[in-house]
Amino acid sequence: MAEKILELEKEMARPDFWQDKEKAREILREYQELKEKSKTGGESGRYDKGNAVLTIYSGAGGDDAEDWARMLFEMYQKFCQKRGWELKILHEHRNDFAGVKNISFEIKGKALPRGKAGVYGILKGENGVHRLVRVSPFSPKKLRHTSFAMVEVLPEFDKNIEKEIEIKPEDLKIDFFRSSGAGGQNVNKRETAVRITHLPSGLTATCQSERQQERNKEKALRILYGRLYQQKLNQMVEEKKEIRGEVKKSMAEWGRQIRSYVLHPYKLVKDHRTGVETSDVEGVLEGELDEFIKN
Numbered sequence: 001m002a003e004k005i006l007e008l009e010k011e012m013a014r015p016d017f018w019q020d021k022e023k024a025r026e027i028l029r030e031y032q033e034l035k036e037k038s039k040t041g042g043e044s045g046r047y048d049k050g051n052a053v054l055t056i057y058s059g060a061g062g063d064d065a066e067d068w069a070r071m072l073f074e075m076y077q078k079f080c081q082k083r084g085w086e087l088k089i090l091h092e093h094r095n096d097f098a099g100v101k102n103i104s105f106e107i108k109g110k111a112l113p114r115g116k117a118g119v120y121g122i123l124k125g126e127n128g129v130h131r132l133v134r135v136s137p138f139s140p141k142k143l144r145h146t147s148f149a150m151v152e153v154l155p156e157f158d159k160n161i162e163k164e165i166e167i168k169p170e171d172l173k174i175d176f177f178r179s180s181g182a183g184g185q186n187v188n189k190r191e192t193a194v195r196i197t198h199l200p201s202g203l204t205a206t207c208q209s210e211r212q213q214e215r216n217k218e219k220a221l222r223i224l225y226g227r228l229y230q231q232k233l234n235q236m237v238e239e240k241k242e243i244r245g246e247v248k249k250s251m252a253e254w255g256r257q258i259r260s261y262v263l264h265p266y267k268l269v270k271d272h273r274t275g276v277e278t279s280d281v282e283g284v285l286e287g288e289l290d291e292f293i294k295n
Contacts, residue, residue: 004034005031008031012028012031025273025274025275025276032274034279050120050156051118051156052106052156053104053153054076054107054151054152054153055152056102057148057152058068059129059147059148063099063138064136064138065096065147066099067097068132069100069103069146072149072151073100075286075289076105077205078286078287079287080107080289081287082109082274083109085108086109088105088209089103089209090207090209090223091103104205104207106156106219107119107123108156111245114122120156122293124155126153126258126293127151128151128257128258128259129149129150130149130150130260131257131261133145134262135263135264147279148257154223154226156222169199171199173197173199174195175197176193177195178190192215193207193216194207195220196220196222198224201231206223257271257272259271260265260272261281261285262281276292
């Protein structure tokens with residue numbers, strides 16, 4: 001892997017690298033993927049064939065940010081429909097205008113032949129901050145507004161993960177509550193929704209998609225395992241950075257956008273990691289993500 005990275009770096013350093021833009025973008029994509037794998041010693045590839053759980057969090061900015069989180073959710077929903085994947089909402093917190101404060105959903109794909117990436121392998125690169133620039137539909141003066149939303153992508157684990165990550169029962173706080181719909185109104189008279197908090201880390205996971213409390217608890221626990229696993233990977237990355245003397249910078253930092261979507265004053269979607277860009281913003285928001293997501 002190290003030899004291939006070095007080979008690509010030499011290719012990228014050539015003066016005529018950008019003469020063939022399509023080839024240059026492919027090289028950048030491959031380079032990014034290899035760099036991500038090398039950071040975690042190959043750990044991140046272990047679950048690439050499996051399914052995924054995504055959570056979208058709106059940033060600061062009220063209605064605009066929450067509307068942007070809704071748009072992102074619908075973008076992934078349409079992408080899944082094009083792929084023939086099944087999407088199921090696990091938990092959602094919407095405002096009175098159907099905007100999304102946060103939403104968690106699982107995505108399941110069909111069994112794949114050996115060597116092919118599954119849902120997680122395809123979508124894991126979406127992890128990070130997504131930025132939108134547009135004329136705000138909530139502004140009476142039609143002012144330009146920048147909104148942010150964070151996308152978290154986790155592999156979906158089976159029970160075998162318990163062998164790798166230990167969670168002591170006394171480290172968990174489990175709350176039961178009634179599932180809610182848009183605007184926060186209760187839609188279930190029984191307390192079937194579950195929120196689990198891992199006390200040592202402060203990480204939480206919520207599920208309200210199932211009718212039975214026990215099923216929601218099981219799914220919330222799997223999401224929690226996923227977040228602890230991701231935390232473990234991030235720690236490995238930071239430890240390697242410290243060894244190399246690099247400055248610490250969390251991947252989940254709000255100031256670090258992975259992709260920008262500009263609707264005004266011009267139209268552009270640009271991936272800040274690979275340099276891939278397109279002026280077809282509407283197409284991207286309709287789920288046309290293949291240019292940005294490599295299988």
